[in-house]
Each structure stands twice: as structure tokens, then as C-alpha cells.
Amino acid sequence: MSGVEIGAGLAWRLFATLEGGTLLLVTSALIAYTTRRKLATRKRIYRPIKNVFLTDTTSVLGRQLHARLTERGCSVSTSEYENGKNLDCLVVVGADCKDGLDGLAQLVTDDVHNNLRSLESMSSHVVAGGTIVWSWCVRSGGPYRSAAAAFRVVMKTALMHFAELSDCEAVWLEGYDTAEQTADKIMGELFPCDARDRFSFSSDCEAVWLEGYDTAERTADKIMEELFPCDARHGFSFRYCDTRHLTPASAVCSVLTSLIVITDVGPL
Known part of the structure; x- marks a missing residue:
């Protein structure tokens, strides 16, 4: 039996220990997403991002994102959400997977009980055409990395499902070695024009960079x-x-x- 198969089995056994409502939420999202014949691929439309909800500001990644978004002029909400306020973007800061079985169990607890519930409750407040991001800053390692990878697949499935229900763009970013690298990647996804000397291009335009010739x-x-x-x-x-x-x-x-x-x- 391969490591992925073993990991998937372990991940689902951990899911089975969750309370009924949470397990039902995960399972329903997985079934609703995987039973579709084929998801239509569409070109991503970048809309202006002003109002952002950030699920975590206590971790290193959460603090970095909060500082960068605020510096860019975004209104960042965290634990307190203003009813009736539409969101342009929801950023889910995924849990870091520590080594060992205890670390994997903590990963399941944090992401399911906190992040998945936040995703379910907050995704409906994101305006149509908005963006929902899920990312974390540490790659899974150790003997249980296959189980962590299988678990991440379920979380990615839930992200795609809720984003589709809200008519939003889903952005799933694999963990990087450092919080700074991950924050750079997230900001690049949210504000792609910044990488092109801060010029604003229409989403239908194609950028062509040509090096100078001799004449x-x-x-x-x-x-x-x-x-x-x-x-x-x-x-x-x-x-x-x-x-x-x-x-x-x-x-x-x-x-x-x-x-x-x-x-x-x-x-x-």
C-alpha cells in the first residue's frame, strides 16, 4: 500500500473522531464538489480589493498579511465582522502542520473547527466575482506528510465548493518555507498589477515586454x-x-x- 493510500486512510480516521455537525459539513462539501461531471474553467477576473476578512492575525503569516493589506489601504476585518458589509476578499490562514501524530491531530482540529467554519460562514459575505484564498506558511513534513496531504485535498475541495456557491474565485496556495514567502505569493495573487510597475491593465489585455535592439x-x-x-x-x-x-x-x-x-x- 502506498504512502498516499495510508495517509488518506489515516486522515479519514481522524475525520471520524470529529463531532457530527462538523463531519457532515466536510463530507457534504466533498460530495457536492466531486459528483459534478466537470467544473467549467473560466478566465479569472481581477476586481479591486478594498474590504478583506482575515481569519487569523495571531500567527506569523496572519500578522504579515494584516500589515501588508493595511499598508496597501485595505480595510481588514478580523474577529469582529460588520453585518451588512460586503467583502471583496476572504483570506483563510491555514493551520501549520507540526511533526508527529499530535501535530496532525491539531491540524485537523484547527482547520476544521476554526477555518472550515469561518469559510462556511464568511464566504456568503464575499461579493460575486470576489476572491477567497486559503494558504499556510509551512510545508508538511515528517512521517505523516501523506496524511496531511490527503487532509489538504479535502480542505481544497471545500474551498472550491464554497467559492462556487458564492460565485467567487478560489485561490489555493501551497505552503512555503517561510511566512514572508507565503505572504509575497498571496499579495501577488491579490494584486497582480503591482508586479508590473504598478500600472493598471485591463483583465483582457496581454502584456508584451520586448528587450531593446541595436537600432x-x-x-x-x-x-x-x-x-x-x-x-x-x-x-x-x-x-x-x-x-x-x-x-x-x-x-x-x-x-x-x-x-x-x-x-x-x-x-x-
């Missing part, structure tokens, strides 16, 4: 190939422009002008 002419040619890749395949021709004496910006404008002149002659 303005070569740079302009490469940019035009990226903007109009079909022209080279369909036999369209460009009017020659001498751009050797121009700056890169002027060269691009010159080539674009040439394209406009050609397309104005007749339909493509």
Missing part, C-alpha cells in the same frame, strides 16, 4: 511583428520607412503611419 529600425520591426503577427503570413506589405535617424518612439509612429496608409487604400 530603432529593428526594434520597431519587432514591435510591429508582435502587434500584427498575421501580416507576415497573409502577404501584406508595408511601405518602407527609413527609421535609422529616428528615436524608437518616432520609428514606431512612422511605421504605424505606413500601415494606416496601406489599409486605407482598400479592404484587407
Whole structure:
């Protein structure tokens, strides 16, 4: 029997020790998610995030996230939730798995009794199109890592299920070695535009970064190939422009002008 099979069996035996209501919650979420034929894959839409609920601020990861979200101007709620206040994002800080059977049992207790209940109760307050994140900061290790991995699968299933019910985006991030690395990854998922020099792009745009070439002419040619890749395949021709004496910006404008002149002659 493989380690994963042994781990899955141990994880489910630990689940069996939970109280009836909690076990029913986990099981119903698992069944509701796994009995679907296929979940539709959709492109993620990034909406502005202002109001965030953070399930834990006592752990190192929780404190880091609270500080970073606050610094970014977000309104962060923790233990006290304002009724009627819509959330843009719910961040579930998962429990850290310590070595040994006691650590695994504590993992089950913390995530099920605290985090899963928070996920169930708070996910309905996240606005449609919002984001629900589940992450933790320490990778599971030791002889019970297979059991911990099987347990994480159930938690991930519950996350996907409740996010779908709330019409939200589910983000599951595997644990990193340090809280700082994990916080960096979470912030990158919530605010992807920050990694692109803080410029705001539409979610339907594609970013293209081109390294500079030796001459303005070569740079302009490469940019035009990226903007109009079909022209080279369909036999369209460009009017020659001498751009050797121009700056890169002027060269691009010159080539674009040439394209406009050609397309104005007749339909493509």
C-alpha cells in the first residue's frame, strides 16, 4: 500500500473522531464538489480589493498579511465582522502542520473547527466575482506528510465548493518555507498589477515586454511583428520607412503611419 493510500486512510480516521455537525459539513462539501461531471474553467477576473476578512492575525503569516493589506489601504476585518458589509476578499490562514501524530491531530482540529467554519460562514459575505484564498506558511513534513496531504485535498475541495456557491474565485496556495514567502505569493495573487510597475491593465489585455535592439529600425520591426503577427503570413506589405535617424518612439509612429496608409487604400 502506498504512502498516499495510508495517509488518506489515516486522515479519514481522524475525520471520524470529529463531532457530527462538523463531519457532515466536510463530507457534504466533498460530495457536492466531486459528483459534478466537470467544473467549467473560466478566465479569472481581477476586481479591486478594498474590504478583506482575515481569519487569523495571531500567527506569523496572519500578522504579515494584516500589515501588508493595511499598508496597501485595505480595510481588514478580523474577529469582529460588520453585518451588512460586503467583502471583496476572504483570506483563510491555514493551520501549520507540526511533526508527529499530535501535530496532525491539531491540524485537523484547527482547520476544521476554526477555518472550515469561518469559510462556511464568511464566504456568503464575499461579493460575486470576489476572491477567497486559503494558504499556510509551512510545508508538511515528517512521517505523516501523506496524511496531511490527503487532509489538504479535502480542505481544497471545500474551498472550491464554497467559492462556487458564492460565485467567487478560489485561490489555493501551497505552503512555503517561510511566512514572508507565503505572504509575497498571496499579495501577488491579490494584486497582480503591482508586479508590473504598478500600472493598471485591463483583465483582457496581454502584456508584451520586448528587450531593446541595436537600432530603432529593428526594434520597431519587432514591435510591429508582435502587434500584427498575421501580416507576415497573409502577404501584406508595408511601405518602407527609413527609421535609422529616428528615436524608437518616432520609428514606431512612422511605421504605424505606413500601415494606416496601406489599409486605407482598400479592404484587407
